[in-house]
Amino acid sequence: MASTTTPAAKGLSKPRLTFWQIWNMSFGFLGIQFGFALQNANTSRIFETLGADVEQIPILWIAAPLTGLLVQPIVGYFSDRTWHPTLGRRRPYFLVGAILASIALCFMPNSPTLWAAAGMLWIMDASINISMEPFRAFVGDNLPSEQRTTGFAMQSFFIGTGAVIASMLPWMLTNWFGVSNIAAEGEIADSVKWSFYLGAMVFLLAVLWTVFRSHEYPPEQLQQFDDTGEDEVPIEALSSGELQQRGGMMNRAGGIAAGLGIVSVIGLVQAELNKELYVLAAMLVAVGLLWLAAGGMMRKGNYQNGFVTIMSDLLRMPTAMKQLAVVQFFSWFALFSMWIYTTSAVTRHIYGATDATSVAYNEGADWVSLLFAVYNGIAAVVAIGLPWLAKRTSRRFTHMVCLVIGGLSLISIYFLSNPDLLLLPMIGIGIAWASILSMPYAMLAGALPADKMGYYMGVFNFFIVIPQIVAATILGFIVGYFFDGLAIYALIVGGASMILAGVLSLRVEDEE
Known part of the structure; x- marks a missing residue:
């Protein structure tokens, strides 16, 4: 095939x-x-x-x-x-x-x-x-x-x-x-x-x-x-000097990533911080070693294999993709803060329950499950209208508006005391969710070369997974150290992150 x-x-x-x-x-x-x-x-x-x-x-x-x-x-x-x-x-x-x-x-x-x-x-x-x-x-x-x-x-x-x-x-x-x-x-x-x-x-x-x-x-x-984006010169057509240059770039990136990862591990051990933080440091070391290996292979002329191509292209992402990567990071960091902490935030902040076996806690947890279904349903409906708004404004502006609405909705949960009123923030979050699932990909597709569309779409998934791992590893530390274990503040952090993502989306070079 x-x-x-x-x-x-x-x-x-x-x-x-x-x-x-x-x-x-x-x-x-x-x-x-x-x-x-x-x-x-x-x-x-x-x-x-x-x-x-x-x-x-x-x-x-x-x-x-x-x-x-x-x-x-x-x-x-x-x-x-x-x-x-x-x-x-x-x-x-x-x-x-x-x-x-x-x-x-x-x-x-x-x-x-x-x-x-x-x-x-x-x-x-x-x-x-x-x-x-x-x-x-x-x-x-x-x-x-x-x-x-x-x-x-x-x-x-x-x-x-x-x-x-x-x-x-x-x-x-x-x-x-x-x-x-x-x-x-x-x-x-x-x-x-x-x-x-x-x-x-x-x-x-x-x-x-x-x-x-x-x-x-x-x-x-x-x-x-x-x-589609401009086709790149095939790696087979690069001169010996260009291969050496690109291999050197991978070696430098690998050395920096591995070095930062090792320093992070030493710092975490010395500070005796949560072991979950080691995941991020280990990822840096692993990526650094892979870049070092690929760079060494390329400089020796051993470049006609998928491993070297994948690691080389990882450093050569189109400009629009790099800009969208930052937007995705803060968008998905906000989403994971919501998915991880909404149950704890709602049950304690609104229902006043801290005992997971209590009636109040389970009522709150059940209500959160329904709220999540609501925002997914809202997203399905809103998705139908997003192309209309994007056509009359722009994809960047549409994404910015949706993310700002979602971020303000997350923050608004702090100010609510009636569980029924939580349906209102779910509408805003559903609007943001619909845009997160569509607008970044619509902006990205036009910047990618046709013969690497699948690969770069796969790499784009990094900026969904990495914030998930970051959120899972540092949010617990942030909430415990700065906010006395009150989960509602994780939603405020998430809301601010989503608003920042919305502002940054205006910087994306989108050729519509």
């Missing part, structure tokens, strides 16, 4: 697609979001049922972000170099990932032991990422620039819809169909099992719909369109 292309003269415009063609090419995201929502809502429950302590759950969950960090750029790199005469460029990965993820979804609630469930989470998350990563590049490949906002907004609609339905599946099965939500010790409830079975079926069928009802342009034709 591998394909190599040569640069072709540009100048053609991609034909516009109809609403239903965009619907068909995005429909698979409904299934992907079913898988992610079931995973996010029920994995901790499965872990605890199989005997996990509360302290063990974060380390068991680390599989999800690390898997995406590794899988997405690799899948993107290979999908850029794939062409199947029937399935095309991205659709083989949709199909393989959907089959593997559907099998994993069926096995996950039947895991016999805790560590079997942890291993299945790795497999399930990797499989979902195999399907998900090429979907972002799929829009960039198939849609002209003026329709990309609509394409990514359509994906946001399916993400919101899938999240609401899949998150409520166990509750619906119990309350509407009488499926038991309790089980013997060490057994997973039938409501959870059947939710995963139904999710596996929806995942596979939705992706199959996109696979067989969408088309792709052959690589030769794709190179001729004029709405």
Whole structure:
């Protein structure tokens, strides 16, 4: 299925697609979001049922972000170099990932032991990422620039819809169909099992719909369109001096990253800070060593392999992508602060409950679950209108407005005392969520070279995963050290971060 292309003269415009063609090419995201929502809502429950302590759950969950960090750029790199005469460029990965993820979804609630469930989470998350990563590049490949906002907004609609339905599946099965939500010790409830079975079926069928009802342009034709970023000089065409220069750049970057990581580890040990902070330092060391290895290989002339290409391109991201990376970092840092701390913030700040076994605490926690469903539903609706606003203003302005509204909404929770009024901030957060899932990708697609669309979309996932790891490692320290353990202040920090992301989005060079 591998394909190599040569640069072709540009100048053609991609034909516009109809609403239903965009619907068909995005429909698979409904299934992907079913898988992610079931995973996010029920994995901790499965872990605890199989005997996990509360302290063990974060380390068991680390599989999800690390898997995406590794899988997405690799899948993107290979999908850029794939062409199947029937399935095309991205659709083989949709199909393989959907089959593997559907099998994993069926096995996950039947895991016999805790560590079997942890291993299945790795497999399930990797499989979902195999399907998900090429979907972002799929829009960039198939849609002209003026329709990309609509394409990514359509994906946001399916993400919101899938999240609401899949998150409520166990509750619906119990309350509407009488499926038991309790089980013997060490057994997973039938409501959870059947939710995963139904999710596996929806995942596979939705992706199959996109696979067989969408088309792709052959690589030769794709190179001729004029709405992608400038093609780069192939690495094979670089002179010996240019190879030495690029290899030296990777060596310098690797030395700096590894050095900072080692210094950070020493500092953390000396200060006796939380061991979770070691994750960030270890990541710096690992990336630094990889750059050093790739730089050394390139300088020796051993550059015709995927490893060197991936590490080299990581340093050569387009300008717009670097600008969007900063916006993404602060946006997702805000989101993870919300996902981690909203339950604690609402139960203590509004319900006055600190005992996790109390009636007030559980009422507050249940209300938070419903609030999260509300903002996902709002996002699905708002996504439909975002292209209209972006067309009349700009994608940068639209994203800024949505993020500022979301940030102010997060901060406003501090000033509320009536639980019912929490529905109002959820509207603002839903507006921001719809934009986060669409606008950055619409702005990014036009800056990427056609032959590296998949790879750079995968790398763009770094700026979702890294803030997740940062939030998980430092927010607890910040809240405990500066705010006396009061989780409501984590939401204020998150709101300020989202507003900052909105302001920074105005700096992005977006060629609409």
